[in-house]
Amino acid sequence: MAVLVIAEHDNTALQASTLNTVTAAVELSGHGAGDIVMLVAGSGCAAAAEAAAKVAGISKVLVADDEAQAHALAENLAALVVGLAGDYSHILAPASTFGKNFLPRVAALLDVQQVSEISAVVDGETFIRPIFAGNAMATVKSADATKVITVRTTTFDPAPAEGGSGTVETVDAGSDGGQSRFLETSEPSRDRPELTTARVIISGGRGMGSGDNFKLIEPIADKLGAAMGASRAAVDAGFVPNDWQVGQTGKVVAPELYIAIGISGAIQHLAGMKDSKVIVAINKDEEAPIFQIADYGLVADLFQALPELDAELAKVLS
Amino acid sequence: MKVLVPVKRVIDYNVKIRVKSDQTGVETANVKMSMNPFDEISVEEAIRLKEAGAADEIIVVSMGVQQCQGTIRTALAMGADRGIHVKSDEDLEPLAVAKLLKALVDKEEPQLVLLGKQAIDDDSNQTGQMLAALLGWSQGTFASGLELTDGVAKVTREVDSGLEIIEVDLPTIVTVDLRLNEPRYASLPNIMKAKKKPIDEMTPADLGIDTAPRLQTLKVEEPPVRQAGVMVDSVAALVDKLKNEARII
Numbered sequence: 001m002a003v004l005v006i007a008e009h010d011n012t013a014l015q016a017s018t019l020n021t022v023t024a025a026v027e028l029s030g031h032g033a034g035d036i037v038m039l040v041a042g043s044g045c046a047a048a049a050e051a052a053a054k055v056a057g058i059s060k061v062l063v064a065d066d067e068a069q070a071h072a073l074a075e076n077l078a079a080l081v082v083g084l085a086g087d088y089s090h091i092l093a094p095a096s097t098f099g100k101n102f103l104p105r106v107a108a109l110l111d112v113q114q115v116s117e118i119s120a121v122v123d124g125e126t127f128i129r130p131i132f133a134g135n136a137m138a139t140v141k142s143a144d145a146t147k148v149i150t151v152r153t154t155t156f157d158p159a160p161a162e163g164g165s166g167t168v169e170t171v172d173a174g175s176d177g178g179q180s181r182f183l184e185t186s187e188p189s190r191d192r193p194e195l196t197t198a199r200v201i202i203s204g205g206r207g208m209g210s211g212d213n214f215k216l217i218e219p220i221a222d223k224l225g226a227a228m229g230a231s232r233a234a235v236d237a238g239f240v241p242n243d244w245q246v247g248q249t250g251k252v253v254a255p256e257l258y259i260a261i262g263i264s265g266a267i268q269h270l271a272g273m274k275d276s277k278v279i280v281a282i283n284k285d286e287e288a289p290i291f292q293i294a295d296y297g298l299v300a301d302l303f304q305a306l307p308e309l310d311a312e313l314a315k316v317l318s
Numbered sequence: 319m320k321v322l323v324p325v326k327r328v329i330d331y332n333v334k335i336r337v338k339s340d341q342t343g344v345e346t347a348n349v350k351m352s353m354n355p356f357d358e359i360s361v362e363e364a365i366r367l368k369e370a371g372a373a374d375e376i377i378v379v380s381m382g383v384q385q386c387q388g389t390i391r392t393a394l395a396m397g398a399d400r401g402i403h404v405k406s407d408e409d410l411e412p413l414a415v416a417k418l419l420k421a422l423v424d425k426e427e428p429q430l431v432l433l434g435k436q437a438i439d440d441d442s443n444q445t446g447q448m449l450a451a452l453l454g455w456s457q458g459t460f461a462s463g464l465e466l467t468d469g470v471a472k473v474t475r476e477v478d479s480g481l482e483i484i485e486v487d488l489p490t491i492v493t494v495d496l497r498l499n500e501p502r503y504a505s506l507p508n509i510m511k512a513k514k515k516p517i518d519e520m521t522p523a524d525l526g527i528d529t530a531p532r533l534q535t536l537k538v539e540e541p542p543v544r545q546a547g548v549m550v551d552s553v554a555a556l557v558d559k560l561k562n563e564a565r566i567i
Contacts, residue, residue, distance in 0.1 A: 073484070074447065074457055097477040101459050104412070104447035113413045113532035116442045126536065131440050132335045136344055139536040179456035180486040183472070185479065196478055200566075224567065242462070242497055243480050248438075249496050251478065257566045267334070274544055278564045280556065295547035295564065298556050308553040316561055 001089035002034040002059075006081060008098045009040060009048040016197045017094035019055065019158035024151040026057045026159060027121040028090050035059040037088070038166070041080055041173065043070035049168055056163035066173030071182035072098055078105035080174045085110055085146060089124070095150035096196070107148040114148045115140060119155040133248040133271040153196075154254035154275050195246065198227030200257045201276075203246055205269075206233035207262020207283065207302055211240055216306040217261060223313045229253070231260075231269045247272035262302045265290030282309075320428040321364045321373045323398065324419060325357040325380050327389040328439040341537040353389050356434025358396075360494045362501040363464060364432050365397040372466050375399050377426060381410055381418060387517055394512035395504035401517035406529065412440075414522075414529035416448035421525040423453060428489065430471070435460050435493040446493035456486035459493045 003025045008015040018038075025036045036057050040049040041064040049063040062084065068076045081102070085091060091106060093099030095117040107114035119137070120128040126141045127149065195201060202221050204214055214228070221228050229251075230244040246253055248271040258276035263269060265281070265288055273279070274293055281294035282305050291297040298305065329335060330350040337344055353361075367373040378393040380386035381404040390401035404418055423431065436443035450457035458464075462481070463474030466488075475482045476495045504512070522529045550556045560567045 071484075074450075074459070078451060097460060097475075100443050101447065101457075104444035105451035105457070107444070108413060108416055108448035108451035111413075113411050114442070114444055114448075115533065116444060130541070131538070132329070132344065133438065133441065134541055135335050136337050136538050137541050138538045141534045141536055143532050143534065178487075180458070180484055183483040183485055185477075185483070186481045194479070242476065257560070257564075268331075278560075278566050279544075279547075280560070282556075291549070292546050293544045296556055296559050297547065297549045298551075298553065299549065300553070305553055309557070312553050312557040313567070316557055316567065 002087060003028050003036045003090040003092065004084065004088040005036060005038045006091070006093040006099070006103070007038050007040045007048065007052055008094050008096060009042060009045065011042045011045040012047045014048060014051050014055070014161070016158060017096045017153045019161060020153035020156040021092050021094045021151045022055055022057055022159035023156040024118065024121060025090070025092055028124060029057070031121065031124040033090050033124050037062060039064065039081065039084065041069040041072070041077055043067050051161070053166040053168050054162050054164050055166070056160040058164045058166040061166050061168045062171045063168060064171050064173035068176035069173050072102065073180050073182060074102040074105055075177045075179050076174060077102045078109065079177065081106045082109045083174065084171065088146065090147045090149060092149050092151055095152050099150045103148060103150055110146055110148065112144040112146050112148045113142065114150070115142055116150050117152045118149055119152045133267065134274070135267065135271070152252070154252055192221060193225065193227045195227045195229050195244070195251050195253055198255050200224045200226035201229050201246070201253055201255045202226045202259040202261065203229035203231065203263060204234055204239070204261045205231040205263030206237060208234060208239055211238065214240060216303070219310045220306065220313060223310070223317055231263045231266070233266070260290050260294070261306065263290055264288045265293070319373050319430065320375045320377060320426060321367060322423060322426060322428040322431045323357070323360050323364050323376060323378050323393065324415070324431070324433050324445070325361065325378055325389050325393055326354040326434070326437045327351050327380060327382060327386045328354045328437055331355055331438055337538055337540050341539055343535070343538050351385065353392055354434050354437045356436060356438070356494060356496070358501040359496065359498050360432035360434055361393045361396050361398060362499050363494060366499065367466065368397070373430070377402060377428070379404065379419065379422060381415055382406055390517055391512050392504065394515045395509040396502060397508070400515055403517055403519050404525070405519060405521050408529065409531065410529055411531050411533060412442045412444035412448055413532065414527065415445050416452055417527045418522055418525055418529070419445070419449050420452045421527055423449070430489065431491050433491065433493045435495050446491050450491040455489055455491055457491045458484060458486050460495045461492050462495050462497045464492060464498065
């Protein structure tokens, strides 16, 4: 048997989440799960398939290249994966909105109870996963013949993107079931890294006071090459768009450096960023819970601290 | 058009959960329970569809212990029409819940099932997608916008890169995200009226569904605690630490 990893990609390149998922597959392989095969389903996705073949640990890439798979519509993608499932003991996808959307369909069609968002592999059938927004960790053992798993990308290091020499094989992409149609995406036009892949993130909370005040963060983000994020409170107050939200109900991130500005540290926010390597908090309330998990805390008025921080960084980074 | 809305009874989102000392799960004795917040949003959306004339009956379903009827009553007080309680004292996994819901959909024949995108206890994010698969229906997950017209639903989806808009044929499954709407509070007169609304009771066996669990929980533990670091007294000191101690900038 073997492990099947469903690649998240944009037809030309793999998303970082795919490399994290491969690392979980490599661990399963170490527990006797066999070779690792990657499925690249898309439209005009030859370049992504080539990239997939180079990922360390991949023995084979299956390419399903067809208009029916252009937008990762759950109905079409799940049907394709179910058709391939017989050869695999484990089927993995990243626990991103891509994986969460289609993989439970695969599990149900295989009559399997999916294991969602694993944060560690114990052995081939036992996994650790966060529950209650990461406030508890459950160790679960699956009795199903095929393990269908989404992988929490922030807790697995990315597999090396180079070094593999997998073979590439074309598979039938299936047809368009026609039940759903992609209309459009509205991707925010930002000249900044994506939150989920950024090395540095700087986020603002309710303490920012207004959307306009986020301009104080921009020069700092520019200097650090950081993505900009926000707490749910800031999003709910209408300061910034909802795709900025970091937290239990937003994005789960784990950058090298996370800077929280005017964020009190509600459980819901901490659930989305507490795996960051280094956490900095600036808040005028010294009792703010964010300080309990911060590596470096500064009690200060952010309207003074942000311009100062910008100036200090200018000195240090010049 | 009938709308089916499953609701889950969970530990209230404001409760700081505690892991049991024997590692078998989390403490639920004397803990405040309420409707899963995402499910409140799906109940609200169903009521808005009814108010707009797009739906004519809202059926609320909950599965689990006897007290789930309280959760159903909450939805009835918000404005749902009737309830179904599938009684079980066992923990039901998403696959089992999806199978039970499929049996109810076969019976009730709704055109739309509105579910929360995930429950805040087990954080699985599976039931809606699984139900769609078992029924062979289309799906629109993580919805922050929903429009129904002429046998199709236009769903705005919250995805990692921003928003995606898709169109799905009815009947369909929609799972809702937080920003779809703001749920209403039930008024006192409506709470009184809800007491008279019917709730059908049944068991998984009545529906002919095997709900035996597939996953065994070996243990539940506290997450690793992150140690608090140091407080610095100035921005200059902070930047110095980041540069010379953490070596991150």
